[in-house]
Amino acid sequence: MRVFWIFALLSLVYAHSPPSRLSDSFGLAQRDKPPVPDKPFQKGTFFYYAGFNKTKTDQDRIKLYESTYKDLLDLLKTVRAQSVPNDIFRIWFTRNDGDVAKEIWKTMEDLITPAAASKRADDKPTTPVAWIIRDDLFFGCEKGGAYSIPYEWVQEEVSQGLQDDKMPANRWMKKEDVIIHICDEALNNFSKNKPTCADVEKRTTMGFSLVDLPSTLFHELIHWPLIGKKALAEHGLDQDLIDDEEKYSAYPAARLAKDSCSDLAVRNPMNHQYYALHLDTKNKCHKTLEAPVKGPIVPYKKLELVKEVVHQPVSMGKA
Numbered sequence: 001m002r003v004f005w006i007f008a009l010l011s012l013v014y015a016h017s018p019p020s021r022l023s024d025s026f027g028l029a030q031r032d033k034p035p036v037p038d039k040p041f042q043k044g045t046f047f048y049y050a051g052f053n054k055t056k057t058d059q060d061r062i063k064l065y066e067s068t069y070k071d072l073l074d075l076l077k078t079v080r081a082q083s084v085p086n087d088i089f090r091i092w093f094t095r096n097d098g099d100v101a102k103e104i105w106k107t108m109e110d111l112i113t114p115a116a117a118s119k120r121a122d123d124k125p126t127t128p129v130a131w132i133i134r135d136d137l138f139f140g141c142e143k144g145g146a147y148s149i150p151y152e153w154v155q156e157e158v159s160q161g162l163q164d165d166k167m168p169a170n171r172w173m174k175k176e177d178v179i180i181h182i183c184d185e186a187l188n189n190f191s192k193n194k195p196t197c198a199d200v201e202k203r204t205t206m207g208f209s210l211v212d213l214p215s216t217l218f219h220e221l222i223h224w225p226l227i228g229k230k231a232l233a234e235h236g237l238d239q240d241l242i243d244d245e246e247k248y249s250a251y252p253a254a255r256l257a258k259d260s261c262s263d264l265a266v267r268n269p270m271n272h273q274y275y276a277l278h279l280d281t282k283n284k285c286h287k288t289l290e291a292p293v294k295g296p297i298v299p300y301k302k303l304e305l306v307k308e309v310v311h312q313p314v315s316m317g318k319a
Contacts, residue, residue, distance in 0.1 A: 041131075041169040045069055046117040047180075048125055050169035051134035058134065064191055064213075065132055071214035073113065078283055079105050079276050088282070091206070091291045092275040093257050097266040103231040104272065108221055128176035128226055131169065136181055145186035148220040151177040178224040182216065190216070197285035206278050206289040207250045215273045215280075222269040232267065242268035250274060250292035 042049045044066050052058040082089075084098045093101055110116060112130075119127065131151075138154065140147035152175035173179075182190070190213040199210065222228040222241070229239045242256075248270050256265040265271045282288045 041172065043125075045114060046112050046130070047132045048129050048169070049134070050131050051137075061134075061187065064187075068213045068217060072217050075214050075218055075276050075280055076105065076109055076112070078279050080109060082279055088275065088278045088288070091254055091257065091278065092271045093265045094260045094262065096260065097257075097263070100231060100235045100237065100263075100266045101272070101275075103234060104222060104228055104266075107227045107231050108218075111224075111226060112221065125172055125174075125177075128174065130221065130224065131173065131177060131179045133179055133181050136183060138179075138181070140181060141183035141185075146180070146182045146216050146220060148178055148180045148223045150223075150225050151175055151179055154179070176226060178221075178226075180217070180220050182213070186216075187213075197281075197287075200281050200285040200287055200289065204290055205250070205292045206274060206281075207292055208248065210277055210281065211273070212277075215277050218276055219269045219273040222272055228267075228269065237263050238267065240267070242270070251294050254292050 040050070042052060042062065044062065046069050047065060049062050049065070052062055084102060085093070085095060089098070089101075111128075138147070138149060151173050155173075155175060195210045195212055203210075228241055232239045232241075242264060253265075253268060253270045253274055256262065256268055256271060278289060
């Protein structure tokens with residue numbers, strides 16, 4: 001049985017310099033092992049934060065997530081405001097995916113808006129919530145930059161192997177919740193290397209190098225069963241979301257939309273992420289990027305090779 005999903009969102013993109021030269025804005029390199037948190041959890045505007053201390057380093061990270069939550073809402077608003085199908089939608093989805101995709105986005109909106117979040121109690125989460133955990137307790141960062149896990153998948157493991165000293169918030173977690181972790185290297189790079197309109201101007205096609213933290217959280221939330229799985233089930237589709245390392249690159253993801261008889265595109269959170277980013281760059285930078293073209297696909301496990309490739313100037317058309 002699969003224990004967790006791994007999503008290698010950052011391994012291919014935000015590695016513009018070797019590990020020794022990566023910025024360390026949160027002082028993560030000096031941390032040998034997780035300190036015991038000062039309190040079991042903190043409640044944000046939407047996310048609940050588990051394992052974070054009251055230190056400036058940890059509180060700065062929570063501030064980053066809180067500001068990103070606002071960007072996530074803006075991204076979702078952009079997606080929800082656009083009628084489908086449209087020209088950008090047709091790049092990432094099939095003509096049959098419109099209703100399902102809209103249901104996924106609406107379900108997300110119903111769960112994560114401030115109005116929905118305000119109904120949750122401050123003292124303890126009594127309704128299904130999304131947890132952001134401070135440390136890589138499930139060893140997902142060995143393969144990628146971010147991951148999410150339905151709590152019901154790991155509930156037994158948490159109760160048996162992750163006692164209160166490692167994950168003290170577990171007593172408040174419910175099977176309907178989702179756990180999200182952004183890996184240390186990913187978080188540092190997301191905080192320092194935010195894609196800009198200048199980056200968009202250098203490109204002609206949509207590509208992985210434009211992935212950012214808001215769209216990453218957008219992606220991870222689709223893996224929450226209460227969002228992605230629920231919407232797929234309501235439309236009678238296979239409820240298993242795509243977990244394929246090659247589908248994280250832009251071109252392979254777009255290829256999923258070429259088969260009008262397939263539902264793979266709408267079941268791939270990466271397609272939703274690229275679609276949202278594509279709309280967002282058009283709105284913010286006033287430039288419509290073209291569909292991705294075929295380029296080299298490097299498995300996320302070959303991290304050093306990826307770093308070398310991405311560190312070189314990227315020619316137009318490479319995803």
